[in-house]
Amino acid sequence: MEILDEIVSEFLVESYESLDQLDRDLMALEETPDDRDRIASIFRTIHTIKGTSGFLAFPLLEGVAHVGENLLVALRDGELTLTSDIANALLAMVDAVRSILANIEAGNGEGEDCYGDLKETLEQLRSGEAVPAPSAEIEVEAVVKELQPAKAAAKPAAKATAEVGGRKNSALTKNSGKASSKEEPEDEIVEDVCDSSDADEALAGNVDSMEAEVESRAVGKTSRAKANSKPSGNSGNGQGGSIAESSVRIDVHLLDKLMNLVGELVLARNQIMQFSQHSEDPALTAASQRVNLITTELQEGVMKTRMQPIRNAWAKLPRVVRDLSHSCGKQVQVKMEGADTELDKTILEAIKDPLTHIVRNSVDHGIESPKDRVAAGKPAEGTLLLRAYHEGGQVNIEIVDDGGGINIDRVRAKAVDKGLVTEEQAAAMTDREAV
Numbered sequence: 001m002e003i004l005d006e007i008v009s010e011f012l013v014e015s016y017e018s019l020d021q022l023d024r025d026l027m028a029l030e031e032t033p034d035d036r037d038r039i040a041s042i043f044r045t046i047h048t049i050k051g052t053s054g055f056l057a058f059p060l061l062e063g064v065a066h067v068g069e070n071l072l073v074a075l076r077d078g079e080l081t082l083t084s085d086i087a088n089a090l091l092a093m094v095d096a097v098r099s100i101l102a103n104i105e106a107g108n109g110e111g112e113d114c115y116g117d118l119k120e121t122l123e124q125l126r127s128g129e130a131v132p133a134p135s136a137e138i139e140v141e142a143v144v145k146e147l148q149p150a151k152a153a154a155k156p157a158a159k160a161t162a163e164v165g166g167r168k169n170s171a172l173t174k175n176s177g178k179a180s181s182k183e184e185p186e187d188e189i190v191e192d193v194c195d196s197s198d199a200d201e202a203l204a205g206n207v208d209s210m211e212a213e214v215e216s217r218a219v220g221k222t223s224r225a226k227a228n229s230k231p232s233g234n235s236g237n238g239q240g241g242s243i244a245e246s247s248v249r250i251d252v253h254l255l256d257k258l259m260n261l262v263g264e265l266v267l268a269r270n271q272i273m274q275f276s277q278h279s280e281d282p283a284l285t286a287a288s289q290r291v292n293l294i295t296t297e298l299q300e301g302v303m304k305t306r307m308q309p310i311r312n313a314w315a316k317l318p319r320v321v322r323d324l325s326h327s328c329g330k331q332v333q334v335k336m337e338g339a340d341t342e343l344d345k346t347i348l349e350a351i352k353d354p355l356t357h358i359v360r361n362s363v364d365h366g367i368e369s370p371k372d373r374v375a376a377g378k379p380a381e382g383t384l385l386l387r388a389y390h391e392g393g394q395v396n397i398e399i400v401d402d403g404g405g406i407n408i409d410r411v412r413a414k415a416v417d418k419g420l421v422t423e424e425q426a427a428a429m430t431d432r433e434a435v
Contacts, residue, residue, distance in 0.1 A: 005227075007056070008056060008104075009116045011056060012101055012104065012105060015052075015097070015101055016098070016101065017099075018045045018048075019097060019098050020048060020093055020316070021045070021047075021092060022042060022045055022094050023315075023316065023318075023319045023320075024315070024318070025041060025042050025317055026042065026090055026094070027319060027322055028085075028093055028202055029042070029082055029087070030084075030087050031081035033081055039072065039075050039076050040076055041220060042072060043069065043073065043075075043359065046065050046072060047065075047069055049065050049097065050062050050065035050066050053241060058100070058104065058110055058116075060110040060111070060114065061100045061110060062094060063119070064096050064097060064115050064119065065093075065097060065125060065191065067118075067119045068090060070123075070126050071086065071089070071122050071125055071126045073089070074126055074218065078367075080125075080126075080128070083383055084326075085304065089122055089125055089368075091319070092118055093118060093122060096115050096118055099111065099113070109199065109286045119295065138220040147305075207366070244275075249307070252345070255305055255306055255345075257304075258302050258305075259302055259306070260388055262298060263293075265295055265298070265299075266295060269291055269292055269295040272288050272291060273292055276289075277405055281341035304419060306344050306345045306346070307342040307345070308342060308343065308344075309339060309340050309341065310339060310340075310341045310343055310348065310388045310395075310397070311336070311339035311340070311350055313343075313348045313352050313355060314336060316356075316357050317334065317355065317356065318334045320356060320359060320360060321334050321359060321363055321384060324360060325363050325364045325367075328363065328364060328369075329369060330367055330368075330369055330370065330382065330383045331380055331381040331382060332363055332367055332381065332384055333381055333383055333384070333385050334386065335384070335385045335386070336385075337385065337386070337387040337388070338388035338389045339386075339388070339389065341388040341389060341395055344394050345393055352398070354396075354402070355399070358399050359384065359386075359399060362401040362403065363382075363384065365403075366403035366404070367382035367384070367401050367402070367404075368403055368404050369404040372404075376404070378402065382401060382402055383401065383402050384399070384400075385399070385400040386398070386399060387400065406435055408431050408434050411433050411434050411435065412429065415434070
């Protein structure tokens, strides 16, 4: 039971990572529909999720992935060419898989939704039939519900119970919440950051490998020790033979505990340093200096374990922009600068929600329609730039679009209408104060 619990947990974590990569790959595939290598990579990822879910007795998840896999086979073999409808359906399949995984994490089995409509759409596309386009409102609702980070995402991960083959299994719960996707009306522009033009790995295993892992773990410590004793080609330098062997996942709770212990160690270090300053014992002075050096390096090392590139917070934004711009009838490209800029994990989790909110408003309110942009002498396609950089010991994050900007008069009128300021105060405001 414990072995299966651990495998389910690993499957969930790795599947989520695979889904995030699938989002990016599918959107990139829209730009280069003939990229056979990318299609093959997407197919392998879905095939692995399908195979492993079947082994772990998740029939609904297996069924959804299977229908999507069939469509990908047609794309891979050149029977079909990627269209907007196919891309939308495959992205909807990714969202469905993500939703099923969330239900498993929460201990609700695979959920009650059988995704019949989605399966039918995927089958129709596989056979070359035309499918009706989904309404913009439904599309945006689904996208934001699945992709918009929740404020609860910064809370520590907890353990939940998942039903696997009629048995209760402990599964790792990721910090992925669901937030309301209701679009803000234009009249609420004063409450939103409507335009920021002025604001400066996939799962690698398969069913056979998972079965082998269960057997290997069930044999016991002796067999595992024997397996680990086999020499490797580069064992002399102490490094593994693959990228996967060179990294390890660490629970956030453990990192938090290490941070607290290092904090206590720093306090103890300071007391020892103060004491040694009033001592004439050279041995004590040397020892205290050594403790000071080691503590400083340890503190820096633990801090680095919590640092993550800001691209982790930006990863889902291109998908949000893509679906929202389609529903609004706009053309928007996303550019990123400084994606390797690192921030503490807690800060990254905390800013995901406001970043998503600002980006959505830039697409919804800031960037004009292609017709209006062309009339104004602009390219039909708008640009949304995400930039992060270090300056003065701080990390600055800018979200810049080339839209029409904020209608200052509307902001003033709305502020007066909501009773935030009087007409006299609004009239006396500078444009920057109004914004």
